[in-house]
Amino acid sequence: MIVKAKNKINIFIVDDNKVFSMALKADIEDAFADLVIEIFTFETGEKCKRRFMQVMPELVILDYYLNSADFGAADGIKVLDWIKQENEETNVIMLTSDDHIDIALKSLKHGASDYIVKTETQFRKINYSLLNFFKMMEAKVEARRYKRILAALFICVALLIIGVTAIQIFMPSQL
Amino acid sequence: MNNSESENRNLNVCDLKYLNDLMGGKKHLVKGVLDVFLIQIPEELQCINEAVTKINYAVIKGYAHTMKSTVSIMGISCLTDILQEMEDLSASSTDIENIIMLNQKLNLICNKAIEEIENEKHNYV
Numbered sequence: 484m485i486v487k488a489k490n491k492i493n494i495f496i497v498d499d500n501k502v503f504s505m506a507l508k509a510d511i512e513d514a515f516a517d518l519v520i521e522i523f524t525f526e527t528g529e530k531c532k533r534r535f536m537q538v539m540p541e542l543v544i545l546d547y548y549l550n551s552a553d554f555g556a557a558d559g560i561k562v563l564d565w566i567k568q569e570n571e572e573t574n575v576i577m578l579t580s581d582d583h584i585d586i587a588l589k590s591l592k593h594g595a596s597d598y599i600v601k602t603e604t605q606f607r608k609i610n611y612s613l614l615n616f617f618k619m620m621e622a623k624v625e626a627r628r629y630k631r632i633l634a635a636l637f638i639c640v641a642l643l644i645i646g647v648t649a650i651q652i653f654m655p656s657q658l
Numbered sequence: 659m660n661n662s663e664s665e666n667r668n669l670n671v672c673d674l675k676y677l678n679d680l681m682g683g684k685k686h687l688v689k690g691v692l693d694v695f696l697i698q699i700p701e702e703l704q705c706i707n708e709a710v711t712k713i714n715y716a717v718i719k720g721y722a723h724t725m726k727s728t729v730s731i732m733g734i735s736c737l738t739d740i741l742q743e744m745e746d747l748s749a750s751s752t753d754i755e756n757i758i759m760l761n762q763k764l765n766l767i768c769n770k771a772i773e774e775i776e777n778e779k780h781n782y783v
Contacts, residue, residue: 502727505694506691
């Protein structure tokens with residue numbers, strides 16, 4: 484895998500189908516074996532909410548039809564709204580069995596970073612999306628590092644200029 | 659693989675090749691999914707049967723939808739069209755007779771799948 488693991492990445496899978504969640508969890512762990520990833524699975528958005536504030540996951544893989552069998556449960560869009568309200572930084576990949584453009588647009592409009600249709604190639608698509616996400620995370624970390632280096636460099640140059648100016652003012656004969 | 663094993667595989671409703679590939683051949687992971695399947699499917703069948711008896715289209719649609727993901731992972735391809743049809747019919751709240759007939763097929767195939775997986779599970783210890 485191209486991306487390098489530095490810090491642990493927490494991922495939530497929220498899907499009311501336990502077989503699907505287990506298979507996806509195992510597949511991600513296998514595909515990104517060289518990364519430090521912890522995956523939590525939840526059957527409902529309500530259960531995910533309870534743990535969300537403690538873990539603050541970097542990524543949530545969320546099923547659109549969370550209430551397909553449990554009609555009292557919150558649907559994917561409601562959970563997505565809640566996640567974005569609690570932490571704008573958390574990325575959400577929305578999953579659905581329906582290939583409807585309306586659902587895709589709705590998910591993206593509500594802040595999902597990707598939208599994947601559950602088909603035979605679903606796990607491969609999810610892994611590609613995850614790979615992009617990890618690369619993006621790495622790029623952000625690198626950008627922050629360069630920003631710090633640049634700031635340090637700026638301070639050094641500023642101090643040097645101040646030093647030289649001070650010498651020019653107070654001890655002109657030294658130069 | 660001898661001939662009888664090959665014939666049995668052809669008669670099977672489940673094809674665990676996809677699941678095995680997904681799990682990277684790790685037997686303990688495959689067994690974990692099989693165990694969950696053996697708990698989940700009878701529960702879902704019971705709920706869908708009750709919904710068909712009560713003619714509750716919304717519940718039939720919900721469970722047919724959920725089961726589609728499960729059967730695709732377990733390689734029960736013969737159920738994909740049946741579940742899709744059940745979902746479509748219940749979405750339009752029509753043709754309960756057809757839904758009953760499809761549900762009978764669903765039960766038959768799921769019970770066969772459960773039987774197969776109960777037997778197959780021992781190979782993943």
